[in-house]
Amino acid sequence: MSEPEPENNSVNLDFNNTEIAFYDKSDSELTNTYRLFKLMSQKFLVDMGSVIGLFAVKANLPFVKPIVRKTIFKQFVGGENLLDCQPAIDRLHKNNTLTILDYGAEGKSGEDALDEVMKETIKAVELAASNSSVPAISTKLTGLADDALLLKCNEEQSLNPAEQLNYERLIDRISQVCSRAEELGVSVLVDAEESWMQVAIDKIVDEMMAKFNKEKVVVYNTYQLYRHDKLAQLKADHQIALKNGYRIGAKLVRGAYMDKERKRAEEKGYTSPIHKNKEAVDRDYDLSLKYCMENYETIGSICATHNINSNLYQAKLIEELGIPKDHEHINFCQLYGMSDYITFNLADAGFNVAKYVPYGPIKEVVPYLIRRAKENTSITGEVGRELEFITKEMKRRGK
Numbered sequence: 001m002s003e004p005e006p007e008n009n010s011v012n013l014d015f016n017n018t019e020i021a022f023y024d025k026s027d028s029e030l031t032n033t034y035r036l037f038k039l040m041s042q043k044f045l046v047d048m049g050s051v052i053g054l055f056a057v058k059a060n061l062p063f064v065k066p067i068v069r070k071t072i073f074k075q076f077v078g079g080e081n082l083l084d085c086q087p088a089i090d091r092l093h094k095n096n097t098l099t100i101l102d103y104g105a106e107g108k109s110g111e112d113a114l115d116e117v118m119k120e121t122i123k124a125v126e127l128a129a130s131n132s133s134v135p136a137i138s139t140k141l142t143g144l145a146d147d148a149l150l151l152k153c154n155e156e157q158s159l160n161p162a163e164q165l166n167y168e169r170l171i172d173r174i175s176q177v178c179s180r181a182e183e184l185g186v187s188v189l190v191d192a193e194e195s196w197m198q199v200a201i202d203k204i205v206d207e208m209m210a211k212f213n214k215e216k217v218v219v220y221n222t223y224q225l226y227r228h229d230k231l232a233q234l235k236a237d238h239q240i241a242l243k244n245g246y247r248i249g250a251k252l253v254r255g256a257y258m259d260k261e262r263k264r265a266e267e268k269g270y271t272s273p274i275h276k277n278k279e280a281v282d283r284d285y286d287l288s289l290k291y292c293m294e295n296y297e298t299i300g301s302i303c304a305t306h307n308i309n310s311n312l313y314q315a316k317l318i319e320e321l322g323i324p325k326d327h328e329h330i331n332f333c334q335l336y337g338m339s340d341y342i343t344f345n346l347a348d349a350g351f352n353v354a355k356y357v358p359y360g361p362i363k364e365v366v367p368y369l370i371r372r373a374k375e376n377t378s379i380t381g382e383v384g385r386e387l388e389f390i391t392k393e394m395k396r397r398g399k
Helices: 027-040 043-058 064-070 072-076 083-094 111-129 147-154 161-184 195-212 230-244 258-268 278-294 308-320 340-348 362-375 382-396
Strands: 098-103 136-139 187-190 219-224 248-253 299-304 330-335 353-359
Touching: 027 072, 027 382, 064 072, 064 362, 072 362, 083 098, 083 353, 098 111, 111 136, 111 161, 136 161, 147 161, 147 195, 161 187, 161 195, 187 195, 187 248, 195 219, 195 230, 219 230, 219 299, 230 248, 230 278, 248 278, 278 299, 278 308, 299 308, 308 330, 308 340, 330 340, 340 353, 353 362
Parallel strands: 098 136, 098 353, 136 187, 187 219, 219 248, 248 299, 299 330, 330 353
Antiparallel strands: none
């Protein structure tokens, strides 16, 4: 079920304005972007390329990385390291758009590798502190702990002495990241994962929020609203925070693991945590936006979606409730390389809006790139709308 076309509205926000959306792209850049999304619209190419590409990159085949670097990597990734991201940060800043840095490490194991992710994440915090257009960084607990440990904690199994030590190391890693962020005035957004690890992650993030969010919102948890229990959890977490004297950070997303979640639930014989239909997801997402806007003084929230209607809904709520557009607790966010017609039109209208800018060695970020490609090949996915708006801008330019 596709979204209806956006219309002009009372908040003077027009997502149809492709001139604003693509003003900083040259004709050749726009053409290259069109060609990439056109390829991504072919599901069989994406499916085949994902399998072959993942194997080829892991096997370190010499001809693959240059192709990836010049195409999908260039579109969706800031660079292979922090310094590489500076041109993307500067370009977004010219569009009045903020940057959220996201080191593309996940599924790590081994204490040395996990420590390196922590150190890299702290470097991102320090770079953010030196740049006024980078208010936050993103991190994944699957990059700071072994998946098997999170799975065991999620099931509330007893940990052996070695596992207990590794758990304490995980807490120390995320605490070091959050402490440095608090010290430097940067926010930390913790990504959501699959449901079979999320309870353990929520517990840890709640502890970090209680510790670091007393004066301002430093730590944000991620709420996947395609789950039928997350709206209630958002409200419960907020009430607990009010009772205990801290604020919560809530990054609101729809979710990225729907097929995997449903398949696992069916295989293991439990009720799927995913809503049965899109209408229920959209309802809970917008109710979550409404709850956060009505409680914006004690909730720092991020409308992190590519859904046009939800972005428009939050903008209308901000106006109706008389909330300053630039209030530090009210934010919008989209992924780098996608939905510029949403991001830059929001920025042009004076809202706080950011791009999630992932970075890391090609080998590290390939799983992220594959998810982006697969998510956007469906008929109702982002790629169709991207092509529509790019085509409209090319026609406007007479190309």
